[in-house]
Amino acid sequence: MKKTHKTFLACLLSLFYLGAAGQDKVIATPVEGNLYLAGVSLTIDAAVGGDLTAAGRFITVNDSIYDDVILAGADILINGVLGDDAKIAGKDIRILKNVHGDLILAGAYIQINDDVIIDQDLIIIAGEAAISGTIKGNVKVTGGSITFNGTAQQDLSIKADELLLNGIIHGPASISSDEIMVGENLAFKGDVTYWSEEELDLTSYADRTVLFDEDLKLKQDADWGYSETKSITYYILYSLSVTLVIVLLAVLFHKPFQKAGKQMTQSYFKNFGYGILYFIGLLVLTILCFVLIIGIPVALVTLAILAFSLLFASAISSLVIANGINTNYEKGWNKWRVVLVALVSFLALKLVGLIPFVGCIVVIIVIGMAFGSLILAHAKLKV
Numbered sequence: 001m002k003k004t005h006k007t008f009l010a011c012l013l014s015l016f017y018l019g020a021a022g023q024d025k026v027i028a029t030p031v032e033g034n035l036y037l038a039g040v041s042l043t044i045d046a047a048v049g050g051d052l053t054a055a056g057r058f059i060t061v062n063d064s065i066y067d068d069v070i071l072a073g074a075d076i077l078i079n080g081v082l083g084d085d086a087k088i089a090g091k092d093i094r095i096l097k098n099v100h101g102d103l104i105l106a107g108a109y110i111q112i113n114d115d116v117i118i119d120q121d122l123i124i125i126a127g128e129a130a131i132s133g134t135i136k137g138n139v140k141v142t143g144g145s146i147t148f149n150g151t152a153q154q155d156l157s158i159k160a161d162e163l164l165l166n167g168i169i170h171g172p173a174s175i176s177s178d179e180i181m182v183g184e185n186l187a188f189k190g191d192v193t194y195w196s197e198e199e200l201d202l203t204s205y206a207d208r209t210v211l212f213d214e215d216l217k218l219k220q221d222a223d224w225g226y227s228e229t230k231s232i233t234y235y236i237l238y239s240l241s242v243t244l245v246i247v248l249l250a251v252l253f254h255k256p257f258q259k260a261g262k263q264m265t266q267s268y269f270k271n272f273g274y275g276i277l278y279f280i281g282l283l284v285l286t287i288l289c290f291v292l293i294i295g296i297p298v299a300l301v302t303l304a305i306l307a308f309s310l311l312f313a314s315a316i317s318s319l320v321i322a323n324g325i326n327t328n329y330e331k332g333w334n335k336w337r338v339v340l341v342a343l344v345s346f347l348a349l350k351l352v353g354l355i356p357f358v359g360c361i362v363v364i365i366v367i368g369m370a371f372g373s374l375i376l377a378h379a380k381l382k383v
Helices: 005-014 016-020 226-252 254-264 268-291 293-311 313-328 335-353 358-382
Strands: 025-027 035-044 052-061 069-078 086-095 103-112 122-131 139-148 156-165 173-182 192-195 210-212
Touching (some): 226 313, 254 313, 254 358, 268 293, 268 358, 293 313, 313 335
Parallel strands (some): 035 052, 052 069, 103 122, 122 139
């Protein structure tokens, strides 16, 4: 399993409030290809032959999805078979049917029923999770209160505040929790390495060796665990903030961003120059106002504008890019489709920025061009 779930979850959660802006939708007839949905309440009552990508407050899947599934929402119910990999993020997630690929879940509460079969790996990040069923691949769980009642046919790794173990683990097990409780059905078929506040006698539940390992102690700087949970929380909060900013700007400043999108492809060097001057000018103005005691109130305002521009530079640029695609290629998108494309553009910018040196240069150029386009478009509006 490639460790790409952080990127997927950041993208998923960034779509959450976008779904809340739409309408209730019910899919009652089969879909042969891919299906993309956004709305308050989404119900899929018919089979989908391709991928399902959806964002909404309430999402219910009552029929089979034959390919990949990507979902973000508040309450998510899976009552249909998932034919391939599934990546799901939400507040309350319940899995009632089989998953034939990898299953990656992030949420406040997660439930997997006892008759569910997951054919490949299971990865969970949750505040609370109740895991039953059979997992044929590896199991990796991070959370607050975790209950494992299922069957893990390969490796199992769990880090939690509280952990109740009452399942069967066939492969090696690595367990770390402040408090570990065991049920009468617990059985370890492979080697066990564990840590808890108090040493436990797990030998009666194990067929092979049991080792108490202090190195597994929960730490803030662990490779994964609490630090990863905090990272996911940061990604979620930042992604939601970015989404809110993009939605508000798209709604409140629709025409200026349309003009900026059109302007962005007309004069690349001029746009970039004005964009760089915008940031340099704000910085110089802020410093000068701080030097002049009477200018401190103005300095605080310019500092706030500069901080906002820097913090959400990629988000603002992504909205300009989305409007540029819509305007210059005559796509005819409504504002919500523009927002969705802006979110995808934002993710793309972030991924490009991960490329050493060259990626940073590209992002700076794009941001400069976008802000310059906004300035020039605004100036034209004033003429």
